[in-house]
Amino acid sequence: AQSVTQPDIHITVSEGASLELRCNYSYGATPYLFWYVQSPGQGLQLLLKYFSGDTLVQGIKGFEAEFKRSQSSFNLRKPSVHWSDAAEYFCAVGSYNAGNMLTFGGGTRLMVKP
């Protein structure tokens, strides 16, 4: 069975500092990987996705993620965090035949210090 682990439940960074959110997955087939962001009281917004090809993917709002098959990881990074990035971030895994059936990690809540 597939699973996604986000080891950090909470992370606090200073505005302007760099950010890395960790995601490890377990999936038998070739995974499709996603990062979503959720602001309080809101639904999920897709930041970026990886299906194949270049293992470094660029997303919206200046985010990027790197797929490392050998480490079963898909970490999210941003070089300089803005106060508006404070939210909860979810890593998810799916596959070609899974349709909309994604398996999500538990989420990482990001707080940004001024």
Added chain:
Amino acid sequence: KAGVTQTPRYLIKTRGQQVTLSCSPISGHRSVSWYQQTPGQGLQFLFEYFSETQRNKGNFPGRFSGRQFSNSRSEMNVSTLELGDSALYLCASRRSQGATNEKLFFGSGTQLSVL
């Protein structure tokens, strides 16, 4: 273009009652899926509909059901509510069914509280 619309936004029910939640997908989107979000279990897939047919189902009891109408609007129903059903229920839509490489758009959810 309007996003995924879920109604109602908030709902309070008591144990044993049943509830129906509604989701209107983005115009042109025919695939609709539902997720449950709780602090303890996180985000869990409930089911997916395409062309009025259930395509995938998550690991939830039979009290949870859904349907999709010919205009792609979807409803989910929970019967005999339990306290543990308190959650944010999220609906998501995309244009087609099958390959996951299409962007999935989420609504803001319906917050259900069971007392």
